[in-house]
C-alpha cells in the first residue's frame with residue numbers, strides 16, 4: 001500500500017500535535033475505514049462494511065486512513081459519482097475525538113486533493129449538514145464554495161453541497 005507522510009506545520013496556539021507525533025496517510029482496505037468510523041461518536045448508527053462496499057462498488061474510489069504515530073485516527077472515503085461529472089465525491093469522513101485538531105482531516109483532504117488532481121478530476125464535491133460545524137469551518141477555511149442548500153425536516157440536518165475547483 002502506498003504511504004505518503006504529510007509534512008505538518010503547526011500554527012502556534014492551535015494544534016495539539018506534539019513534537020513526537022507524526023501523521024501518516026495510508027490508502028487502506030474498506031474494513032480499516034469502517035473500524036475507524038465506529039470510533040466517531042457523532043455517527044450514532046455507524047454503517048457496516050456491506051453498506052460501505054455497496055457505495056463504492058464498481059466505481060473508482062479512494063479509501064484513506066489517517067494515523068497518528070501509526071494508530072488509526074481518521075478515515076475518508078471518496079468515489080466517482082455520476083451525479084457530479086468531472087468531480088470526485090467525498091462521501092464520508094471522520095476523526096476519532098481523541099485525535100482531533102491535530103490536522104488529521106486536513107492531511108487526508110490534502111492527500112486526496114493531490115490524488116484526484118493526478119487522476120484528472122476537476123473538482124472535489126461533498127455534502128455536509130448544518131450540525132457538522134467543524135466540517136463547515138474546514139470547508140470555509142480551505143477553499144470550498146457552497147453551491148446548494150438541501151432542506152431537511154430538522155434545520156440541523158439540512159444539507160449543504162460544497163465544491164472546490166482543483167484543476
Ligand SMILES: CC(C)(COP(=O)(O)OP(=O)(O)OC[C@H]1O[C@@H](n2cnc3c(N)ncnc32)[C@H](O)[C@@H]1OP(=O)(O)O)[C@@H](O)C(=O)NCCC(=O)NCCS
Nearest residue numbers: 094095100101102103104105106128132134135137138141
Ligand atoms: C470534522 C472532523 C473530521 C475534523 O477532523 P480534525 O482532524 O479534528 O480536523 P483538523 O485538525 O484536520 O482541522 C482541519 C480544519 O478544520 C477546521 N476545524 C477542525 N476542528 C475545528 C474546530 N473544533 N473548530 C473550528 N474549526 C475546526 C479548521 O478549519 C481546521 O483548519 P486549520 O488547522 O487550518 O485551522 C472531526 O471534527 C469529526 O470527525 N467530526 C465528526 C464527524 C463529522 O462531522 N464528519 C464530517 C461529516 S461531513
